[in-house]
Amino acid sequence: MIRETDCPAPCELNTLYGSDALAEMLRRLDMPYVALNPGSSFRGLHDSLVNYLGNQDPHILLCLHEEHAVSIAHGWAKITGKPLAVVLHANVGLMHAAMAIYNAWCDRVPMLILGATGPVDAAKRRPWIDWLHTSRDQAAVVRPYIKWDDQPASLAASLSSLMRAMTITTSAPMAPTYVCFDVTVQESAIDTMPTLPDPARHAAPDAPAASAAQIDALVAMLAEAEAPVFLVGRVSRDGTDWVRRVALAEHFAARVITDIKTGAAFPTRHPLHAGAPGFFLSADAAEVLSGADLVVCFDWVDPAGTLSQSTLRDSARVVNVTLEPLLTNGWSMDHQDVVASDLTILTEPDTLVSALCERLRLDSTTQTPRSSPAPHGQEAEAVLSLDALAHVLRAGMVNDAHTLVRLPLGWDGRHCDFTGPLDYLGYDGGAGISSGPGMVVGAALALKGSGRMPVAVLGDGDFIMGATALWTGTHHQVPMLIVVANNRSYFNDEIHQERVARVRDRPVVNKHIGQAIDEPDIDIAGLARAQGVHGLGPVSTVAEFESALAEALTMVRAGKAVVIDARILRGYVKEMAEGMTAEHQG
Structure with missing residues (x-):
């Protein structure tokens, strides 16, 4: 169901503009959504998405930060294997999004990123702001971690570049592409709709095959x-x-x-x-x-x-x-x-x-049965640890088809019971903190109506940085469950500080300084509620978490988005702690 605020009033189109052709091309590329945070450099394209296309095919996903727009497209791609369109405002929006683009690059996912610049012709720039938002070579900000980029100077070239970017991003090995549109091309009137590239004649080629x-x-x-x-x-x-x-x-x-x-x-x-x-x-x-x-x-x-x-x-x-x-x-x-x-x-x-x-001539029809976990076996009044959380979570979701969108760095793989390709989606590629909430929203959008429940266990640092991404999910009424494994610390760096202290014979007890997230404590459930999500907790014992999980699952089954603030003890599984703090090679 589309929100009333997202339904544009009827519009009589007396004049066509370059951005109308770009919007029509996005529709021809079968884009269901376009994720964006608004910006004046693509105001023409934004108008065309709303008033020329009627905010349908693609539908605008308003995001509260450019990094979230990319993370949402990243989560979508991990489910579907297909790109979403993302629009970023000039050089400043691109810089905001850079970390998330690097994640998508490292994770080898397709993504059609569209940028915009103030008028390339300096005589057409507004004082001050257009100069700030115009770059000589805007794509240079991200060129090392995108697959291809272009800054076309005409409408015909822009349409061609848009088609080429789609073909390249969907050709294996996949990675994001970036096309930057001149604001003048977007806002110039055109007499008729030009002939658009035919996607059927620009399909991604098959990847090389083994000889x-x-x-x-x-x-x-x-x-x-x-x-x-x-x-x-x-x-x-x-x-x-x-x-x-x-x-x-x-x-x-x-x-x-x-x-x-x-x-x-x-x-x-x-x-x-x-x-x-x-x-x-x-x-x-x-x-x-x-x-x-x-x-x-x-x-x-x-x-x-x-x-x-x-x-x-x-x-x-x-x-x-x-x-x-x-x-x-x-x-x-x-x-x-x-x-x-x-x-x-x-x-x-x-x-x-x-x-x-x-x-x-192998028979490849055998399906993998899911094992039936025993009761979680944790003591009800025990203080919650990540290990206990995993036991309770697995037992609580045994009857729900679900996709684990993300797991935190400290997760013990012995809790992984994967019997199909959508059981777990992996990490974010570049290990960039703040990606988790956006990726959950993107995956949840892709899973909506599938019968699979999107579930993620995120660290508190990741969640806090990216929490406002959840607003896009709640605005579009996407069910999902996020459990924040909240150890009130950037704990990954605590174990590094512990190692350095031991090597240098200094006090290990000081490892939390500059790492612990307390005094004041952050209200994780409150952050969730501020985005329209049902926030539960904090919970800090096995019994409290089990109760909160049962309540959360009932709400998610009813189509709600829920976040549980689960206060856990600090600690990593042995292999993770040793791997992350191993001595540098050489």
Whole structure:
């Protein structure tokens, strides 16, 4: 249901403008939404979205910060695999959004980002403000972490660039694109609607496929291997791709390792799954990896760093299946350390898995059953910890189909029970704090009406920075549940300070200074209520959290958005604490 305030009054169109053509092009690109925070540099386009298109297809998602607009599009893409349009105001809006764009780049998600600039012709600029909001090369702010950009100087060039940006962002490997429109092009009158590029004739090309020789070589390597291990990273949210991955692993009895940085990729309770998913290797996963004689990396994030966490034998062979080399640049180090491999296949992992299943004639129809967790087993009056929270949350949601949109850095992967590709969406790519709330809203929009409940466990620092993103979700009446694992600290940095203190023989007791978020305490539930969300808590015991969760789930099932302030003890799972504070290499 669209809010009354979002329904424009009827409009008689006597004159067409350049921005009307740009808006029509967005409709032709099948954009359901456009996320934006208003700005004068695209006032022409904004008018066209409202009065030419009637605020339909695409519908405007008003956001309270540019970073939220990008994070919402990021969450949408993680569910759908498709881009949303984002509009950013001039150089200042682009700078606000830069961190979120970097997250989307690192997470390899598609996104159509549109910018705008004050008149390129200096004679047409308004005093003061137009000069502040005009840049010589606006895209330079984000060029190292977008896939392509342009600043076209005419309407025909703008339409062409818009089409090209869409094709490029949806071509694997995916990443955001950016097109900056001159305000003069937007606001100039046009006689007739120009001929628009045909999206059907500009479809994204298929990604490169493995050659027959590469498939033959990999099949032979898998057949010879006695202890193959699959590192399964960035893969699709498609159910058929999921069962193919299971079938391939079962055929070769390959152990499978997954992580929390990327979305659910393989059933975590499957006998072939090794160790618990984590941001770093668990001890069990490291042991399995150390015994491998063949490691196949399926677009795994940081294969070199992961292999270094094991004692992989020198004779073990490594296969790297990824399109990463096509995006690697010299500015960002998100491509991680270089990995030595005996065979590198430039293709998407699921494309290769499909080809292997076809070649081997594997049955890929078996579905993964969900395990039934026992009662959470936590003492009712115990002070809540992140571990206890996880037990209670899993038990409480056992009867609700749900998607875990995000999990915090301290999460213990042993609580992960993933049986399908939409069970978990992964982290945010660039580990930029404040992305969580916006990504939840974007994912919740994509899941609306699907029967799946969007659920996220966010850290308090992430939530506080991004809380106003929730207003967009409540304005559009999107059901979702956020549990804030509130340890009242930027705790990740506390463990760094603890390590430094121990190395330097200084007081560990001081590690909280400059990290603890208290005195005054922040009202998390109050922040939620200020955005139109139902805020519950604070709760600090197992019994209190269990009660709040039951109440929250009832409200979410009824279509409401809910935030629970869960006060937890400070602490990280062992592998996370050790991985985050390990000594710098070299």
